[in-house]
Amino acid sequence: MATTKSELLQGTLDLLILKTLAAGAMHGYAVAQRIQQRSDDVLVVEEGSLYPALYRMEEKGWIAAEWGKSENNRRAKYYSLTRAGRKQLQEERALWERVCHAITLVLETA
Numbered sequence: 001m002a003t004t005k006s007e008l009l010q011g012t013l014d015l016l017i018l019k020t021l022a023a024g025a026m027h028g029y030a031v032a033q034r035i036q037q038r039s040d041d042v043l044v045v046e047e048g049s050l051y052p053a054l055y056r057m058e059e060k061g062w063i064a065a066e067w068g069k070s071e072n073n074r075r076a077k078y079y080s081l082t083r084a085g086r087k088q089l090q091e092e093r094a095l096w097e098r099v100c101h102a103i104t105l106v107l108e109t110a
Contacts, residue, residue, distance in 0.1 A: 013045065013053050014062075015096055018081065018089040021063060025080035027070055028054055054079055062088045 020026070020034050031054075032045040057063045062085035070076040081089070 011092070012096070013049060014057065015089070015092040016043070016045070017050075017053060017057065018062065018085055018092060021079055021081045021085070022089060025078045027068075027076035027078050029070075029076075031079065057085070060088075061085075 016035050017031055020031050020038075023034075026034070028047075028050055032047075032050050035043050035045050054063065054065075058065055058079070061082055063079045064082050065077050065079050067075060068078045
């Protein structure tokens with residue numbers, strides 16, 4: 001799971017990774033950096049959470065991986081979203097929006 005000052009809801013890491021890869025293929029470290037940057041350094045994805053999630057999503061067919069060279073000329077595995085991954089991203093996003101709405105309703109209740 002990604003770490004923050006408070007833990008993320010179960011399954012949120014998949015959504016963040018899928019959304020990040022929707023912008024284009026990148027290696028794991030770049031995925032973690034992008035999530036941290038986009039969240040204004042609130043969300044920090046540790047390697048121990050990131051790579052198992054990437055492998056699991058690859059097994060499910062949501063992402064594909066291929067070897068390439070990183071910006072510092074090192075061999076790195078690049079991950080990209082598949083058609084199934086794009087569909088999963090839509091489903092995960094819809095679920096996230098329902099959960100956020102439900103939490104907001106609870107918080108706004110007197």
